[in-house]
Amino acid sequence: LQIESQLRRAADHEEFRLVYQPQVDLRHGRVVAAEALIRWQNHQLGELRPDLFISHAESTGDIVRIGRWVMHEACRQVREWMDQGLGVVRVAINVSYRQFVGEDLAEQVREALAEFDLPGSALELEFTERVLIEDAPSTLQTFADLRDMGVVLTIDDFGEGYSALNYLRRLPIHGLKLSQLFVEGVPGNRSDVAVCEAVCGIARSLGLGLVAEGVESEAQRQFLLKLGVPVGQGFLFAPGLPPDEFARRLEELQ
Numbered sequence: 318l319q320i321e322s323q324l325r326r327a328a329d330h331e332e333f334r335l336v337y338q339p340q341v342d343l344r345h346g347r348v349v350a351a352e353a354l355i356r357w358q359n360h361q362l363g364e365l366r367p368d369l370f371i372s373h374a375e376s377t378g379d380i381v382r383i384g385r386w387v388m389h390e391a392c393r394q395v396r397e398w399m400d401q402g403l404g405v406v407r408v409a410i411n412v413s414y415r416q417f418v419g420e421d422l423a424e425q426v427r428e429a430l431a432e433f434d435l436p437g438s439a440l441e442l443e444f445t446e447r448v449l450i451e452d453a454p455s456t457l458q459t460f461a462d463l464r465d466m467g468v469v470l471t472i473d474d475f476g477e478g479y480s481a482l483n484y485l486r487r488l489p490i491h492g493l494k495l496s497q498l499f500v501e502g503v504p505g506n507r508s509d510v511a512v513c514e515a516v517c518g519i520a521r522s523l524g525l526g527l528v529a530e531g532v533e534s535e536a537q538r539q540f541l542l543k544l545g546v547p548v549g550q551g552f553l554f555a556p557g558l559p560p561d562e563f564a565r566r567l568e569e570l571q
C-alpha cells in the first residue's frame with residue numbers, strides 16, 4: 318500500500334509536525350495544558366489526517382517509531398517554551414496501545430525528560446481504553462513508574478470504547494477525557510446529557526480529573542460548567558495550533 322511505504326520514510330524525511338490544542342479552565346479560559354496532535358504532510362499523498370494513518374501505523378508497527386518522535390518533539394517544544402519564559406503548561410501526547418506493549422514506555426519517557434531537563438509534571442500521556450482492557454502484565458508497573466515520575470496519566474475518549482470500570486479502580490491514573498461523541502449532543506440531547514452526567518459522576522467518585530473534549534459552543538461550555546467539569550478543549554477556544562501561534566495565544570492570556 319502506498320500509504321504504508323510512505324509512512325515508513327516519513328519520519329526520516331521530516332514530514333511530521335505537531336500542533337497544540339489548548340486545554341482551558343472552563344470558568345475563565347485560562348490555558349492549563351496543551352494536547353499535541355500529529356500532522357503529516359506528504360509530497361505524494363498531501364496532508365493526511367491522523368485518524369487515517371495512525372491505524373495503518375499501528376498495524377505495521379511504525380507507530381512505535383512515530384510515537385518516539387512525538388514524545389521527543391513535544392518535550393523539545395516544552396523546553397523551548399520554558400526557555401522563552403512562557404508560563405507553560407503541560408503538554409499531553411496521545412499514546413497508542415502498541416507503544417505500551419513490548420516497549421519500555423517508562424524508560425522512554427525518563428530519557429526524553431532527562432534530555433530536555435523537564436520535570437515529569439510537564440508531560441501528560443493520554444491512553445485509550447484498550448490499554449486498560451488488554452491488561453498486559455507489565456501495565457500496572459509501567460503506570461506506577463510513570464506516576465512516580467510525576468507524569469500525568471489520563472484515559473482518552475472515555476466512554477467510547479469498553480469503559481472497563483474495574484481497571485479504572487486499579488490503575489494509578491489522574492483523570493479522564495470525556496469523549497466529544499457525548500459532548501456534541503449537550504445540552505439538547507437527553508441521552509448525551511445522561512452519559513456526560515454519568516462520566517462526571519464516575520470521575521468524581523473515583524477522585525479523578527475530567528477534561529471535556531470537542532467543546533464547540535457557549536451552550537456546551539455552560540452545561541459542562543454546571544455539571545462541575547473544570548477543564549475543556551475544543552473549537553470554541555482553539556483548534557490545534559502551530560507552536561508559534563500557541564505561544565502567542567498564551568502570551569495574550571497572561
Ligand code: G
Binds near residue numbers: 353355371411412413
Ligand atoms: O488531530 P485530530 O484531531 O485529527 O486527531 C484524530 C485522532 O488521531 C485522535 O483520535 C487523536 O487521538 C489521534 N492522534 C493525534 N495525534 C496523535 C499522535 O501523536 N499519536 C497517536 N497515537 N494518535 C494521535
Ligand code: G
Binds near residue numbers: 493
Ligand atoms: O492526583 P494527583 O494529585 O497526583 O495529581 C497530580 C497532578 O495531576 C496535579 O497537577 C493535578 O492538577 C493533575 N491532574 C489531576 N487530574 C488531571 C486531569 O484529569 N487532567 C490533567 N490534565 N491533569 C490532572
Ligand code: G
Binds near residue numbers: 338354497530531
Ligand atoms: O481522539 P483525540 O481526542 O485525541 O482527538 C482529538 C481530535 O478532536 C482531533 O482530531 C481534533 O482536531 C478534534 N477536535 C478538537 N476539538 C474539536 C471540536 O471542538 N470539535 C470537533 N468536531 N473536533 C475537535
Ligand code: MN
Binds near residue numbers: 352443473474
Ligand atoms: Mn487525545
Ligand code: NA
Binds near residue numbers: 473474496497
Ligand atoms: Na480524545
